[in-house]
Amino acid sequence: DVKVTQSSRYLVKRTGEKVFLECVQDMDHENMFWYRQDPGLGLRLIYFSYDVKMKEKGDIPEGYSVSREKKERFSLILESASTNQTSMYLCASSASPQGEKLFFGSGTQLSVL
């Protein structure tokens, strides 16, 4: 079975902390994505990567950065967490650069207090 694994299911952090969300996929996919999901807003793209060390901004990159040092791992970094970054974060991977047939991780529910 294909798998996208996110390191934490629930995370609680304080305002101003640096936060790392980790995502690992075992499908040898070139393309990986970070979305955040908020009630009433659906899924919004933060960043994506189509190759190691390559990254592109999505629709809401402000306050976030990413790292892709290895093909299987894509990390989302909140440099200084703020309360408006409280959200469900979903990682996904795809064999296609157009993101066709995304495989999602189970998500990390981040609460910033």
Place this chain on the structure above:
Amino acid sequence: QQPVQSPQAVILREGEDAVINCSSSKALYSVHWYRQKHGEAPVFLMILLKGGEQKGHEKISASFNEKKQQSSLYLTASQLSYSGTYFCGPSRFNYGGSQGNLIFGKGTKLSVKP
């Protein structure tokens, strides 16, 4: 340019049918449909690439109109297991000069009652 989904929510009895629509102001490269059950990750249902295409998945099917600006998801004889939030995710080809990515609609929450 988030695609517009309608309705936002729908409640059905088992065995009833539903239609979920997804519209864009511009022609799309393709349209994807995902279902997310409560507390779970979204799961891919199907992708439509061509204008006029129709595709089926058990009792769930979808269409993509000729102009590639609207897609509809059809759920027939609904079952309790169909409950969840359905997202359309049209792709944007050559977004920003590099690779494409997926922009999702806000979702349609479907509840099937016994």
